[in-house]
Amino acid sequence: RKKPKRHKSQARIKGRKGVLIPEETLFPRELYEMALTEGQVEVIKAFEELVEEGMLVLTADRGRGKSVSVGIAAIGLALALKKRTRIVVTAPEPENVQALFRFAKRALEKLGFKPHVVEEKGLIKELYARKIGLRYYPPTEGYKKSADLYILDEAAGIHVPILHRYLNKPRVVYSSTVHGYEGAGRGFSVKFLKKAREKRQFKELHMEEPIRYSENDPIEKWLFDVLLLDAEPVELTEEDYELIKNKEVYFEEPDLDDWFENDREDLRNFVGIYILAHYRNRPSDVALLADAPHHEARVLRLKNGKIVTAVQVAKEGNIPKKVIEKMVKGYKPRGNIIPDMMVKHHMLKEFAKLKGYRIVRIATHPDAMDMGLGSRALELLENEAREKGLDWIGSGFGASEELARFWVRNGFAVVHLSPARNPVSGEFTAIVLKPISEKAKKLIRKANDEFRIRLTEWLGDTHRDLEPEIARWLFETPFGEAVDYPVHLTDVQKKRLDAFTGKVLTYDTVVDAVKPIVKLYFLDGWMKPYLDERQIKLLIHRVLQAHSWEETAKLIDRTETFTMIEVRDIIRGLWYYYKRLL
The missing domain is CATH 3.40.50.300 (P-loop containing nucleotide triphosphate hydrolases)
Known part of the structure; x- marks a missing residue:
């Protein structure tokens, strides 16, 4: 086949220099x-x-x-x-x-x-x-x-x-x-x-050496700039840490048009925080921020202007009645993740009429983690939402122990957990809400109660492999009251519980009576009996998730006999407490 002719104006691309191969190699x-x-x-x-x-x-x-x-x-x-x-x-x-x-x-x-x-x-x-x-x-x-x-x-x-x-x-x-x-x-x-x-x-x-580009290729540099591929957060100094310690920060809604047209540095610092916070970032995320009318940015800045926390929110809710009726039958309105979940999983049509912020992402500068900045940003966002007359703020996240604890400690109530793990992160997705208006409080409280009841059952089935240390945080509630959930034990079950706690019967023969008592504990409010972290994990793993003694002993790093005795002791305390309520 004849080669195509080269045109005069075509540049010759330099051939690559030969690469040195080591004298002695093990591979061919x-x-x-x-x-x-x-x-x-x-x-x-x-x-x-x-x-x-x-x-x-x-x-x-x-x-x-x-x-x-x-x-x-x-x-x-x-x-x-x-x-x-x-x-x-x-x-x-x-x-x-x-x-x-x-x-x-x-x-x-x-x-x-x-x-x-x-x-x-x-x-x-x-x-x-x-x-x-x-x-x-x-x-x-x-x-x-x-x-x-x-x-x-x-x-x-x-x-x-x-x-x-x-x-x-x-x-x-x-x-x-x-x-x-x-x-x-x-x-x-x-x-x-x-x-x-x-x-x-x-x-x-x-x-180091590029193949797709030549050394110091202007196109590569242009691509990095346009897509913010090398965005990194701002460097923090000793003075900055002092400002953070004293919470000398302010919350602002940046002018995104200005960011994209003029002030590139803030945008780079903002995106850089997400890149380092281990969010999976795509160029389309930045495009979404630039173009989607219901997506907005918020930042927590130090007094000297440095961005230390980046927040992205989406406005959701305020859905017309006609659309809500379609949602009940399976229709999914775009950009309304939380209202859609509340209508489909909690049958709360009235929630879709309310307005709120869904926090799409929130991340803090990697060198200023665990200094209370994330919680401060949530507090200031809530104040803003209240001033704007919104009903709720919420978020969806990959449920790790650290994140579940962060949201719960900031007063958010868990209302949903996905049935399957995300194939990349290996985590279940949780959805949390915090009410601002009284109307939202009633509905979110109801959804949180329902979720906690579901979780006691799901742990033995759909979420049997959910880590107990995560499950324990999903049971926590900001409302502090017990779920109104009737538990019924027959007279014979009560007597068998007495026999179990009195070392007459074994655990495996009284599971049917133990389980309702353990459910009662997890659905209780702030006045429930005190158990330490290990005891809580034990109950979730052995009773609610029905794992074997062998697996449970491994979880707490004890012998099987010790584990059996410990479970009996915990149940004895709970039965002593709840006996009078039943």
Whole structure:
């Protein structure tokens, strides 16, 4: 075939300089010849060390050929192990690992294999060749599989507790974009690597030389600027910490038009806080803030103007009667997540007429965490909502122990929990509300009561694997009163409870009578008997979630006999207290 003619005005693109390949290599030289930069050669070389086992952390900006080198090197490792090799590949989305799979396939072909590819909706999910298998799993599944190598690509987009689950694997590679929306700036290094260093040794590599661009390419710089790919929060000084300690902060609604047209620095600092707060960020999030009429920003600034907390809110509610009737039958109005949930799951049509703020995101500067700034921002947002005549403020979040505690301690009531975990974060989604108007208070109180009743049942079924330390916070209520929920025990059940607490009958023969008493405790108000954290977790895990004695003993790190005695003691105290009420 004839080559197309070059036009006079066409620029010649410089060919890449040859890359030096080490004299002695464990992996086939053909694989090294696929590398385009010295950085890629280094990555392949680093994989050779994993033959003995170990951990590798690989970071790069976008367009450095990171995923490609991991794909090539993984094949080298599989061959060097000289046995049937299983490789687990994971990332937030299957799209993230397509380059890795494509180049692993290319590497196999270059070595004379005929790889077999399994695709799903046009995306490679599995790749097989003689005795070698690579397969994609979601982050929450991968660590449960047995494999010779675990590769976590775009690791900064994976939830930190899930990253920790892979730490004890004999061979593991964490690879991540540092700047760019797949990445999370220093979030990955701040939140994960710091902890990881305490647990094991590992090698770190950072890839500098670009492949997609030339060195210092103006287009790359332009892209970073436009999409805020390298946004980071402002540096904090000693004086700033003094201001934070003394709560010398003010709350403001920034002029977004001005931000986008003129003052880029504030916008960068605002977005930078989200990137480091480990939210999964996409360029469309910034676009939403710029374009969606019902999305607004709020910031907490120090007296000197530095942004320390970033809040994004969406106005919801105020839905017309006709639309509410359609919602009851399954219609989903756009941009009304909380009213929709209240109508469908709590049958509270009147809630949809009320107006409120849904907090889409709230994050504090990573160097000023746990200093009360998030709570202060919520307090000031509530004041603003009250002045504007709104009825409620609420939010939806991935239910971790830390976040559940944060929202509950700030006076929010839990009203819903998703039935399934998010496949990327591995968390259930909780929805919380705080009433401002009296009308909203009645409805939210009702929804919170109903939710607590549901949770006592869901824990034995839908949420049987929900961590007890999270469940205990979901039962907490800002209203302080017991749920009006009739509990009935027959005379024989009461006598059997006496026999159980008196060491005559065993737990397994009185479960039917124990469960209602435990439910009563979790549905009680602020005047309920005192139990410590461990005792609360024990009741949730053994009684409500019906886990075995063996699993429960493991949870509290005691023997099974000790655990049985402890449960009996707790139930004795509760039965003594509630006996007179029944």
